[in-house]
Amino acid sequence: MNTTLLDPKVLGFWARCVRETQHLSQEALAANASVNIRTVQRFEVGQPINVTSRRALAKALGYDKPDIFDDPKFIESVLGFFDGLKTMQQKNLDDEHPDHVRIGAQPVASGQEAAKFADVINAVSFSIDEGLHDNTKALAASFCDYVQDLMDLDDVPMSSRLGFAKELDGILQDLRENGASVYSATRDRKFRNDSWGDAPALEMTVGYLVIVPADRQLTQLYIPRRARLG
Incomplete structure (x- = not known):
């Protein structure tokens, strides 16, 4: 020390x-x-x-x-x-969240970071703080939708990726101007079902995207300890 x-x-x-x-x-x-x-x-x-x-x-x-x-x-x-x-x-x-696990969170500062987040995850959970104004919630929802759409794209040329990152940058700027901040976190998970027999567990990287008022600074998220695939 x-x-x-x-x-x-x-x-x-x-x-x-x-x-x-x-x-x-x-x-x-x-x-x-x-x-x-x-x-x-x-x-x-x-x-x-x-x-x-x-x-x-x-x-x-x-x-x-x-x-x-x-x-x-x-x-x-x-x-x-x-x-x-x-x-x-x-x-x-931790005692207040016995059925949850704590994972580190980091701010999403650029559209490039948001695009990279979408590229590395296999599933995503979104959370938009209820304390945000309705217009800000609508912006937050459009940002989440954009990230969700990027997850579904394969073999995207670099020029398109740069364009996506620029558009995400614009939405992030609008969110900041409306008093909101975006945080992300990831967790590697293994899922299996009793009906799968001897088949191996499904390994996935689950992403978490949280949009909160700008005066809240997050360093960690509490997420359910157990999750099921729909």
């Missing part, structure tokens, strides 16, 4: 948590540290302050060492705390 630097925003958030745990207002902390309140506010949002003020705030928050914020052991303990908190939050989310 790299303990040489602590992100100023992480340090500021930590300092705010310590202050609030001690039931101190920003005004009270500023008075205890003999700094102005703007210094406290800048520090807690991760903006730079001078070394003298950092040391004064450390003392006012109850730390004996004036340079505690730069101490490797302190930094390691803070990072460890947030890592543990993140792990606990993730476990709580």
